[in-house]
Amino acid sequence: MTITLFIGSLLGAIGLGVPIAFALLVSAVVLMLHLDMFDSQILAQNLVNGADSYTLLAIPFFLVAGEVMSRGGLSQRIVTLAMSLVGHRKGGLGFVAIFAAIIMASLSGSAVADTAALASMLLPVMRKAGYPLGRSAGLMAAGGIIAPIIPPSIPLIIIGVAGGISISKLFLAGIVPGLLMGVTLVVMWLFMTRKEDLVVAEKATWGERLKALRESFWAILLPVIIIGGIKTGIFTPTEAGVVAAVYAMFVATLVYRELNLKQLYEVLGLAARSTAIVMFLVAAAMVASWLISIAQLPMMVADLLAPLADNPRLLMLAIMGIVLVVGMVMDLTPTILVLTPILMPIVKIAGIDPVYFGIMFVLNCAIGLITPPVGNVLNVITSVGNIKFEKAVSGVFPFALAYVGILLLFVAFPQIIIAPMQWLAN
Amino acid sequence: MAVAERLARVTEQCLSALMVAALVTMIVLVFVNVVLRYGFNSGISVSVELSRFLFVWVTFLGAVVALLKQQHLGVTTLMALLPRAVLPWLERLVTLMMLGCALMLMVGAYKQTLLNWDNLSPISGIPVGVFYLAGLITGVLMSIVLLYRVFVPSNLFAEPAGEE
Amino acid sequence: GITARMGTSLPEEHPQTLGARKFAELVEQKTQGEVEVKVFSGGMLGNDVNMTSMLQAGTLAFTVPSTATLASLNGNFSIVSLPFQFDNEAHADAVLDGEVGQSLLRSLDDKGLEALAFWENGFRHLTNSRRPVETLEDLQGLKVRVMENNLYIDLFNTLQANAVPMPVNELFTALETRTVDAQENPYTVIASKRFFEVQPYLSQTAHAYDALVLLASAKFMDQLDESQQQAVREAAREATLYQRQVSRELNGTLLQELSDQMQVNAVPEAERKQMRESLAELIQRYQASLDQDLVTRFSQALDASRGQ
Ligand code: NA
Ligand code: NA
Numbered sequence: 074m075t076i077t078l079f080i081g082s083l084l085g086a087i088g089l090g091v092p093i094a095f096a097l098l099v100s101a102v103v104l105m106l107h108l109d110m111f112d113s114q115i116l117a118q119n120l121v122n123g124a125d126s127y128t129l130l131a132i133p134f135f136l137v138a139g140e141v142m143s144r145g146g147l148s149q150r151i152v153t154l155a156m157s158l159v160g161h162r163k164g165g166l167g168f169v170a171i172f173a174a175i176i177m178a179s180l181s182g183s184a185v186a187d188t189a190a191l192a193s194m195l196l197p198v199m200r201k202a203g204y205p206l207g208r209s210a211g212l213m214a215a216g217g218i219i220a221p222i223i224p225p226s227i228p229l230i231i232i233g234v235a236g237g238i239s240i241s242k243l244f245l246a247g248i249v250p251g252l253l254m255g256v257t258l259v260v261m262w263l264f265m266t267r268k269e270d271l272v273v274a275e276k277a278t279w280g281e282r283l284k285a286l287r288e289s290f291w292a293i294l295l296p297v298i299i300i301g302g303i304k305t306g307i308f309t310p311t312e313a314g315v316v317a318a319v320y321a322m323f324v325a326t327l328v329y330r331e332l333n334l335k336q337l338y339e340v341l342g343l344a345a346r347s348t349a350i351v352m353f354l355v356a357a358a359m360v361a362s363w364l365i366s367i368a369q370l371p372m373m374v375a376d377l378l379a380p381l382a383d384n385p386r387l388l389m390l391a392i393m394g395i396v397l398v399v400g401m402v403m404d405l406t407p408t409i410l411v412l413t414p415i416l417m418p419i420v421k422i423a424g425i426d427p428v429y430f431g432i433m434f435v436l437n438c439a440i441g442l443i444t445p446p447v448g449n450v451l452n453v454i455t456s457v458g459n460i461k462f463e464k465a466v467s468g469v470f471p472f473a474l475a476y477v478g479i480l481l482l483f484v485a486f487p488q489i490i491i492a493p494m495q496w497l498a499n
Numbered sequence: 500m501a502v503a504e505r506l507a508r509v510t511e512q513c514l515s516a517l518m519v520a521a522l523v524t525m526i527v528l529v530f531v532n533v534v535l536r537y538g539f540n541s542g543i544s545v546s547v548e549l550s551r552f553l554f555v556w557v558t559f560l561g562a563v564v565a566l567l568k569q570q571h572l573g574v575t576t577l578m579a580l581l582p583r584a585v586l587p588w589l590e591r592l593v594t595l596m597m598l599g600c601a602l603m604l605m606v607g608a609y610k611q612t613l614l615n616w617d618n619l620s621p622i623s624g625i626p627v628g629v630f631y632l633a634g635l636i637t638g639v640l641m642s643i644v645l646l647y648r649v650f651v652p653s654n655l656f657a658e659p660a661g662e663e
Numbered sequence: 664g665i666t667a668r669m670g671t672s673l674p675e676e677h678p679q680t681l682g683a684r685k686f687a688e689l690v691e692q693k694t695q696g697e698v699e700v701k702v703f704s705g706g707m708l709g710n711d712v713n714m715t716s717m718l719q720a721g722t723l724a725f726t727v728p729s730t731a732t733l734a735s736l737n738g739n740f741s742i743v744s745l746p747f748q749f750d751n752e753a754h755a756d757a758v759l760d761g762e763v764g765q766s767l768l769r770s771l772d773d774k775g776l777e778a779l780a781f782w783e784n785g786f787r788h789l790t791n792s793r794r795p796v797e798t799l800e801d802l803q804g805l806k807v808r809v810m811e812n813n814l815y816i817d818l819f820n821t822l823q824a825n826a827v828p829m830p831v832n833e834l835f836t837a838l839e840t841r842t843v844d845a846q847e848n849p850y851t852v853i854a855s856k857r858f859f860e861v862q863p864y865l866s867q868t869a870h871a872y873d874a875l876v877l878l879a880s881a882k883f884m885d886q887l888d889e890s891q892q893q894a895v896r897e898a899a900r901e902a903t904l905y906q907r908q909v910s911r912e913l914n915g916t917l918l919q920e921l922s923d924q925m926q927v928n929a930v931p932e933a934e935r936k937q938m939r940e941s942l943a944e945l946i947q948r949y950q951a952s953l954d955q956d957l958v959t960r961f962s963q964a965l966d967a968s969r970g971q
Contacts, residue, residue, distance in 0.1 A: 090578050090593050092571035094562075098600040114720040116600070117607025121634045122713045124558040125551055127830050130529065133522060133557065241836045306840030308533055309833055315529040338519060345518035349561020350570060356558065366707045367668060404572060446576055498839075540804060540825050544816050547828055614719050614775075621735050621812045622828065627712070 075368050078107055083361075083411070093407045094357040101357075104364040116360055123359025124352050127311060128234050133348040134314030135225045138321040139181035140340045140347075142292065143190045145325020145332040150289040151176045152194050157285040161276035164266030166199045167212055171262065174216030175255045179296035181220055182227040184405075184442055188217025188450050192457040206460055208265065211443075211468030214454045215258055215476070218439040221405065223251030225299055225317065228405055228435045230310065231355060235362075235413040238427045240310040241303050246428050246494035248300070250436060250483065257475050265471075291324045304497065351406060358410035365414055375419040382423040389425060389484050392416060393437055397477070400441025404449055408438045429490050433483060440476045443469045503647065510640070511567050514560045521553040545623045552625060559633040563640045590652045598645040605638025665891075667700045667724035667883060670708035670717075677855045678913055679727050679875060680704040682782055682906030686725070686877070689898035694891050700725065719775040721882030727782055727875045731812050737770050739953050741814055742961050745946055747939040749872040750969060752783070752911060757968035759874060763960045768876070777879040779899035783910040784873035785849030789866045790858055793844050795928040796866035799823075799937050807845040808834055814949060818870075821945050822938060831856075838862055849873060850917040851910065859924040867929050870938065877903070 082103040086096035098116060105111045142148060155172040159165055170191060177187050192213045199209040221228040224244035233240035277285075299317055302308050308316060325332040332340070365371065381388040400408050413434070420430050442450040445466050455465045483489055532546040565571050581589065608631045616628035669687060673679040680702065687700035708714055711728035715736070718726055734741040749755040758764055759781040768778035789796055789807070796802055803823045809815035811828045819826035827843050837843045839861040846858060847870065853859060877899055884892055921927065950958045 086596065087574050088577045089589065089596075090573060090575055091596055092573040094571055095597045095600050098603075099596055102600070102603070110722070112720070112722050113603040113607035114610055115607070115722045116603045117611050117631065117634050117638075118713065118717060118720065118722065119709075120604060121555060121608065121611070121630050122709055124555045125630060126554075127547055127551055128833055130525065130550060130554055133554070134526065134529075137522070137526070237832070239836045239839075241840055303840065306837075306842045307537065309837055309840075309842055311833075312529060312533045312842075315526055316533065318526055319530050341519045341522055342515045345515070345522045345557055346561050346564055346568075346570070348522075349518070349558050350565050350572060352554075352558040353562040353565070354572065363708060366703060369701075402574075407572070447574060536806070536825075536827065540806075542825070542827060544813070544826070544828055547830075548811060610720065611716070615716060618716070619735050619738075621731075621810075622816070627716075627735070 075104070075107065075370055076373060079104055079361075079365065079368070079370065087403075093404070094354045097354075097357040097361045097407075097411075101361045101364045104361075104368055108364070108368060110367075115363070119360040119363045120356045123356035126234060128240065129230065129352065129355065131225075131230050131240075131311045131314035132227055132351055133344060134311070134318045135182040135227060135230075136347050136351075137341065137344040138225075138295075138314070138317035139183055139186050140344045141318070141321040141325050141332065141337075142180055142295075143186060144336065144340050145321065146329040147180070147289075147292040147321070147324065148173075148177060148190045149194065150285070150329075151180075151292055152191075154282075154285040154289040154293075157277035157282045164204075164262055166195065166202060166204060167209070167262040167266060168259065170195050170199075170209075170213055171216055171255055171258045174213075174219055174258075175223065175252065176293065176296075178219040178223040178251060179225075179300075180292065182225045182230075184218045184220045184439060184450050185453055187220040188214055188453045189457055191217060192454055196458045205468075206458070207464040207468030209468070210454045210458045210460055210465050211470070211472055212258065212262060213458075214443045214450045214465065214469045215472035216255075217450050217453075218442050218476075219251050219254050221435055221439050222247045222254060222432070224248065224296075224303075225310075225314065226435070227351070228409060228438065229431065231351075231406060232409050232413055232431045232435055233310075234355075235358075235410060236417045236427060236431060238431045242428045242494060242498060243431050244300070244303055244310065245497040246432050246490055247435075248497065249493040250432055250479075250490055253479060253489075254436075254476065257479055258472065261472065261475055291328055295320060354406055355410060358407070361411070362414040371415050371418045374415050375422060378419050379422075382419065385423045385425050386484060386487075388419070388423050389430075389433070389487075390481075392420075393433065393480060393484060396434060396437045397440070400438045401444045402447050403441070404447065405435075405438040405442055408441065409434065426487065426491055428494060429487050432490055433480070436476075436483075437480060440473055440480070443473050503651075507567050507644075511564050514564050518557050518561055518564070521557045525550045525553050525557075548620055548622045548625075552623075552629060555630050556633045559637040563637055563644070566641055566644055587652050591649055594645050594648045594652070598642060598649065601638055601641035601645055603638075604634055605642055608632075608634030608638050664696060665698045665886065667698055668708075669700050669702045669725035670706075670714045670723055671702065671704045671727055672706045672711050672714070673852065674705045674855045677851055678783065678906055678910035681909050682877075682902055683725070683727060685905045686898055686902035689901050690895055693894035693898050698887065698891055698895070715776070715878065718878055718880035718883075721775075721880050724880050724883040725878065727877050729784055730874045730876060731810055731815075733771070733876060734812070734814075736774055736776075739767060739770060739957055741949065742953055742957065743767075743874050744812075744814055744871055745949060746818055746871045746942055747935065748965055749786075752786075752907070754965075754968060755783075755872050755874065756907070758961070758964045761964050761968070763957065763964045766960075767957070771878070772881075775881045777881050777884050779877040779879055779896060780903040782875040782877055782903060782906045784875050785851060785910055785914050786869040787847045787849055787871045787873055788853070789845055789847045789868045789870070790853060790862040790925070791845030791864050791866075792838065792841060792862055793864070795864050795926060796868065797928060797930060798934050799941065801866075805845050806843045807847065808837060808843045809847070817945055818942065821942055834858075835861065850914045850921060854913075854917045854921060859921055863925055865921060865925045865927045867927065868935070868938075869930075870935075 083100040086099045152173050155169040159168040224247050229243040299313050442448050455462050528546045528550045532542050535542045611631040612628045616626050618627040671680045671683050683702045690700050711732040714726040715728050717723035730740045730743040771778045805824045807819045807824045808829045809826045816826040
């Protein structure tokens, strides 16, 4: 009853067109009325407390770093480097896209920003070289969603806070599955372009490659600083964020000199606004989650799923099924915010490694970004690439299917994620 | 109409400037703290607390800006299926629901601001009420914007923005 | 019936929550089931500061914050946290249950709170990943995470360590990656937060005693009739005895368990004395900022009940 009321009011409000942050507040108010404890202070207190988190400060910092990098010439240099390395191979531009997507994933925490940057740089070139447009757009979208898996990652920070999971561990655990996503794309692209007749770029000389490497050196150094810094304990994830932001501003304004003060102001304004949008959502979810706790909803869900608790794999499979369906219609951040507090108790009871669970959850929601009916990365690729939504959907379909395949693989063999994480954490 | 729009634009620009200032201060505070800890084995103890204050203010002021620019994340797919004649009424209903939330924020944050005004945060000594003041101001500004939109619907679903 | 909600910030197996569960059971028993208390543990409803503010607003009925948290509501509470003043648990009980402790509890009356009793978090000890701390010199340069509280920051900086204020939810990771070297907490917290997994050394500094305060929301209490209020107060008294007993038993057995996982060392009394002496000026400075009458009565109570 309580569950139906909560989910019904939330989905009802979202369906009517209420922005998700406000829909969460509406569902919280419905729960208040149901529990006979209507009080405006519950809303105000939890909304303010939800935004008051030192850990989440990492979000504006990584957003600043990401925005500065794409506007300050760092992304462009990475694409140039990728082009000089693999551009001459058959289907080479596809490999350029995958390679650049992985590097950019290790610089930024947002799938939407990465996809937009990649697509605006590469899609016109691919179109001109005669690559099938839908498929190319699909590859770009699939490459874009590696960003939230490989650190730094804003969704991993959010699930870390929402579920009480170590963000440092989540960051280290994301590296291998993120790279495996890249490998999957490479294999599929090899297979897809086997028979195509495509224009290939001229092979770059070693001199050109060295030059491209030298120019992108400053950009590629950043993931080394972030991952190295977190692993050796020089800084916490929040501090890694600030270091990334300062470093990106330093490179963009003083080394590459592609960002003047006025542009920097604009970029900071943009990052501040994106921060507010994400954080207001997070804060609103805290209001809902406080009432979810008070209503003892997680216990009800745990009871519901209790028969599966003896078999963690089966439980994982069931949860992944639920998340996949929710992720198809809802965006990544709200899915994490709504489902994590409900699912975390049963995950703990079943003895599933919370870090593994966090990675699986985010990977699953990331796939939702490229599935219809609601997929933000799909939206970006259609508007940047100027192609039809249906065309983007059919282009991305095989890649989305392959991602679901690796998701199932990780359900069957959790060690693929857990073992490297343990190795990296030591 | 034009006056309201200009007022909205000016508010938005002022808030944006404040947010950028707060963001830059946060970056400086946290960064200097890391440098001090590693370079000089010391630190600024107010750094954590002060940056949390600024963060809450950026979040809440930014939420107003996002409301003005209609950038709060939402789903509008279902809307497209409805007959056009219903839309203005649906839009009013949605605005009213949001207005309800904004009013609750305003009233609740007002009570909390008063309650926490002589509750001092342990390191900086800033009243904890200052956190809630951000909620109060946001509640007031949002209520004004939404009240205006109840009477003058402004095509709520004009630019569905996707942010992650 | 009436439903009351109670929040704790520490995990299910910590004496804070164990005491809360006992309190809930006793309230229900003593009101013949008229008042039901639901306990939400582990910070599910927020941290100590958030929950105390919820009590003031009447959106939560009970919580058990530490005296360090309450110092922001009433600065005088920091007198309990001053370093090296209690010899043992019995000494703390005598002072806190005595006239001066009770007047401290009543000082929250005008804040919309009814403080029912002092509970125990315990003596705080130091763990770190560098070396056994046996002398004052061993503390030098150690990066010690402390609560976000000026007294603790000044305390460790005065002892020549480097105090790093940090929220507790970031602490485990910071210790694991050695962003900070050390932290200080009672055995119960060291065990329930599993710090022994990442900190090889535990030094029994007992540098401060941490008391918790069982709080009721005045707004909630006003909803109850007289006999129900009395039942709640009685339940608080009984639960207090239980909570302290559990805390002490656990601190004993946990020390045993922790010594299997960590290298535990005693800190010689002479060294503790030296630490106290180097803090004398700091203690005086903090005392000067508090209510002078309270400071005098507190000192008298400390002396009077020493060694009883
Ligand atoms: Na990333
Ligand atoms: Na989707």
